[in-house]
Amino acid sequence: MSHRLYKTQTRFLFHAHIKLKFSAFYGDELFDELFAVLEEADRLYNSYSPGSFISKINREAGAFADADNETVGILKQVKEISDIFNGEYDITIMPLIRLWGFYKDEGRTIPTIEEIEETKKLVNYKRIEIKENQVKIDKGQELITGSFIKAYAVDRMVDRMRQIGVQDAIINAGGSTIKTLTDEGHPFWQVLVKHPEKENEMFRLKLSGQCFSTSAQSKTFVEIDGRRYGHIISPKSGYPSENKQVGIVSDDCFTGDAVSTALFNLSGKEFLNKMECLSPQFNIEGFMIDGSDTVFYTEGFKKYIIG
Structure with a gap:
């Protein structure tokens, strides 16, 4: 195995430290180009970003909201995974997360059985309606992208790296998503x-x-x-x-x-x-x-x- 020199840079995105490492053959400007891919995904498709398509769908719950092709594709893929797991994976889970106090600073209590059963009625990915480039969820529902958005963004970064020709690299996205790229010299x-x-x-x-x-x-x-x-x-x-x-x-x-x-x-x-x-x-x-x-x-x- 050859001994190569690498460049490393870490930036904070998606509430996590994203560490990118690739061959020193490439210039530092490649960091900006690749991190820009993550920044775009964060801005457009992260439910925590106020200007994203997902946030728009949440704000306009009860009515159809405009979305781009990528948003529609993401949601279709997510619904397919939910189907495979018979609803044990559901990105409309946010009302239950709020009920358990994850967005409270104080005054958290264990929800009652009645509160849980009532809130569960709002959690149903099958009620995500897609009509061409419009998406609708029911009033009271809320989408959360935390279970996939960082990984989705890394996949997009990898697509860009392959277009450029980068073959030997590693991306560590907060320790929870680690993607490797290899070649014959570094298998x-x-x-x-x-x-x-x-x-x-x-x-x-x-x-x-x-x-x-x-x-x-x-x-x-x-x-x-x-x-x-x-x-x-x-x-x-x-x-x-x-x-x-x-x-x-x-x-x-x-x-x-x-x-x-x-x-x-x-x-x-x-x-x-x-x-x-x-x-x-x-x-x-x-x-x-x-x-x-x-x-x-x-x-x-x-x-x-x-x-």
Whole structure:
């Protein structure tokens, strides 16, 4: 393997530090060009960006809102993933997230069963209506793009890198989305995976062009009556999952990120069964750490582990 020089730059986007590393053969102006791709995705398609198409759909809930082709394509892809997981993945989950106090500074209480059941009525991705370049959600519904937008933006960055001819690079988007690009001279990158709570090394992955995506409850949570509740909530039960982490190796980042969230509310056995069905279709492998700290691996995931 050749020893190459690399350039690295980190910028803050999507509420995360995005670290980009590529061959020193390229000039520094490439950083601006590539980060501009992420900035555009953030501005146009992030539900947290006030001027985005997604925010416009949320503001105009109850009526059709204008959107561009990309927004429509994203939402169609998201709905397909929701169909595959029978609604355990649902980007209309925001009312439940708000109910659990994730956007309150104080005064958080555990929601009552009645409050949860009433709020669950607003969570239904099937009520996202698409008519040509217009999108409508019901009044009271709200879309949240956090489960995929960063990964979607990285995929767009990778598309641009391939157009330019960049073949050897790594993108670390907040530690939860890590995309590798390789060539014959540098056939793989090592990716360190830590336990979500203990922060100790679990294993190192050997990736050759794949993306590693992970979802975990330990990074974003609310504390109510001395107990922590993670931000990944089951659309079916209305309660936060007690699992700790799901990690997925996939070809593209969008699929890995969305699937890591979609699988989070399953039991370990259900996770393995679902992955067995999905792996041939999406070329994905992965692991889960459940609430008792038991680790479940797909058989194919082990081939990425070093040592």
